Amino acid sequence: MVSSVPVYNKNQKRINVRRPEIMDEVKEEVVIHYRSPLVEHIRANGSKYAFGNTSVRLAKEFGFCYGVERAIDLAYAARRYFPIQEPVYILGEIIHNAHVNEQIRDMGVTFLSGQYKGADVTDLKEGDAVVIPAFGTEVDIREELIQKGCTIIDATCGDVMSVWRRVRQNARHNVTSVIHGKAWHEETMATSSQATSKGGHYLVVFNLEETDYLCQFIVNGGDRDEFLNKFDGAYSDGFDPDIHLKAIGVANQTTMMRGETEEVQRRIRQAMIKRFGKEKLEDHFRFFDTICGATQDRQDALRDLLNREMDLLLVVGGYNSSNTAHLAELGEQKIPTYFIKDAEELVSAEILNHFLQEKHQMSSTKNWLNIEGELVFGVTAGASCPNNLIEQVILRVFELRGESTETLLESIQA
Ligand code: SF4
Structure with missing residues (x-):
C-alpha cells in the first residue's frame, strides 16, 4: 500500500515531506479516497441536480477547506x-x-x-x-x-496560527484574552496555551449567556468564587476575575458562528465602556476578527442556499466538528435540518438518525422523507467532510425515493 521513498534520514529534525515525487502519489491517493464524480458534476452544473421527481441543491461552498x-x-x-x-x-x-x-x-x-x-x-x-x-x-x-x-x-x-499571534501579543501587553470558543476543543486548548506560554491569562466564553455573566461582573463586580466555579476549566491558572478583567482582548476559535462572535465582542466592548468610560476604551479593550475564511464562506453559502425553496436540509460532518455544528444551527433556524455523519444515518424513508446539538445526543426522526410528489432537498457539509461521503448521502436519498442510483450515475456520465 505504502511505498518507501529513499530520502529518509532519522537524524534530521527539520524535514519537508511534501517533496514533488511524494506529492504526486499523495494527490492521486487522496483523489481515490475522497473524490466524488457526482458532487463534481452537480457543482459544475449550477449546484443543482434533478432525477425523477427528486432534486438536490448543494451549497456553493462546502466540504474540505x-x-x-x-x-x-x-x-x-x-x-x-x-x-x-x-x-x-x-x-x-x-x-x-x-x-x-x-x-x-x-x-x-x-x-x-x-x-x-x-x-x-x-x-x-x-x-x-x-x-x-x-x-x-x-x-x-x-x-x-x-x-x-x-x-x-x-x-x-495558518488561520489558527494567526489567532495564536494575537493571543501572544495580548499576553505580552498584560491583556487577558477572552476567547469565544469551546474550552474542550483542541484548537481552543492550543490557543489558550499560547496565552499562558507568554505569562498571560485567558478566559473562554462559550455563548452569549456566559458573555452576559462576564459583562455583569465587569460592570458591577460580583462573587469571585461563583465566577470561578461557573467557568471551571475555562481559565488560566491563577486567573482572578477581580484582577484580570481590566484589559481584555477578544479572540475566537476560528470556526465559530460569525454573528455570535461579533455579538460577544460588542457586549464585552459595551461593558468595558460602562466600566472605564469611552475615552479610555483603547487602554482596556481590543478585538480581532479571527473567524477563518473557509468557515465564513461555508456559512455565507448556506445562508444563500436557505433562500431557495427546499423541503429539508442535510448537513454532513463529524458530530464533534465545530464548523459543521454551526452550519446545522443555521439550517435549523429555517427548515427541517438533520445533522448526519454519513449515509448510514439515513436508515429508511421512515427513520433517520441524527445528532441533536442542544442535547448533545443522537435522536431518531420518523417519516422524515414522507413527502408525496416533488421533493427538493439541500445538502451542505463541514470543512472536514470529504466529497465521497456527501455523494453517498445524496445517492441514499434518491434510493429511498425509489430511484435507481445506477441509472442516476450513468446519467451523469452521458
Ligand atoms: S476550518 Fe479549515 S481553514 Fe478554517 S481554521 Fe480550520 S482548518 Fe483552517
Whole structure:
C-alpha cells in the first residue's frame, strides 16, 4: 500500500515531506479516497441536480477547506516519506471526521490520543515522526516533542496560527484574552496555551449567556468564587476575575458562528465602556476578527442556499466538528435540518438518525422523507467532510425515493 521513498534520514529534525515525487502519489491517493464524480458534476452544473421527481441543491461552498486539505496531504506524505518499518505518529484526530481518521490509521499512522489511540506520548523516542493535526497543539505538548527529539510534521492551519499571534501579543501587553470558543476543543486548548506560554491569562466564553455573566461582573463586580466555579476549566491558572478583567482582548476559535462572535465582542466592548468610560476604551479593550475564511464562506453559502425553496436540509460532518455544528444551527433556524455523519444515518424513508446539538445526543426522526410528489432537498457539509461521503448521502436519498442510483450515475456520465 505504502511505498518507501529513499530520502529518509532519522537524524534530521527539520524535514519537508511534501517533496514533488511524494506529492504526486499523495494527490492521486487522496483523489481515490475522497473524490466524488457526482458532487463534481452537480457543482459544475449550477449546484443543482434533478432525477425523477427528486432534486438536490448543494451549497456553493462546502466540504474540505484549504487547512484540512493541507493537513491530510501532510499526513499522507509523512507516511510515504518514512520507511514503512518506521512508525509515524499523530497527536490526535487529524480533523473531525471519523472516515478520514480511520483511513489514516489504516495507512499505518499511529494515534497518540482519542478513540484511535495506539500508543502514548511517553512511548516516543528520538527521531520518531509526529504529525501535529490541523487544530494545532498545546505549547507544552509541542515542547515535549522537541525535548524528546521527535521529528515534527506540523499540519497546524495558518488561520489558527494567526489567532495564536494575537493571543501572544495580548499576553505580552498584560491583556487577558477572552476567547469565544469551546474550552474542550483542541484548537481552543492550543490557543489558550499560547496565552499562558507568554505569562498571560485567558478566559473562554462559550455563548452569549456566559458573555452576559462576564459583562455583569465587569460592570458591577460580583462573587469571585461563583465566577470561578461557573467557568471551571475555562481559565488560566491563577486567573482572578477581580484582577484580570481590566484589559481584555477578544479572540475566537476560528470556526465559530460569525454573528455570535461579533455579538460577544460588542457586549464585552459595551461593558468595558460602562466600566472605564469611552475615552479610555483603547487602554482596556481590543478585538480581532479571527473567524477563518473557509468557515465564513461555508456559512455565507448556506445562508444563500436557505433562500431557495427546499423541503429539508442535510448537513454532513463529524458530530464533534465545530464548523459543521454551526452550519446545522443555521439550517435549523429555517427548515427541517438533520445533522448526519454519513449515509448510514439515513436508515429508511421512515427513520433517520441524527445528532441533536442542544442535547448533545443522537435522536431518531420518523417519516422524515414522507413527502408525496416533488421533493427538493439541500445538502451542505463541514470543512472536514470529504466529497465521497456527501455523494453517498445524496445517492441514499434518491434510493429511498425509489430511484435507481445506477441509472442516476450513468446519467451523469452521458
Ligand atoms: S476550518 Fe478554517 S481554521 Fe480550520 S482548518 Fe479549515 S481553514 Fe483552517
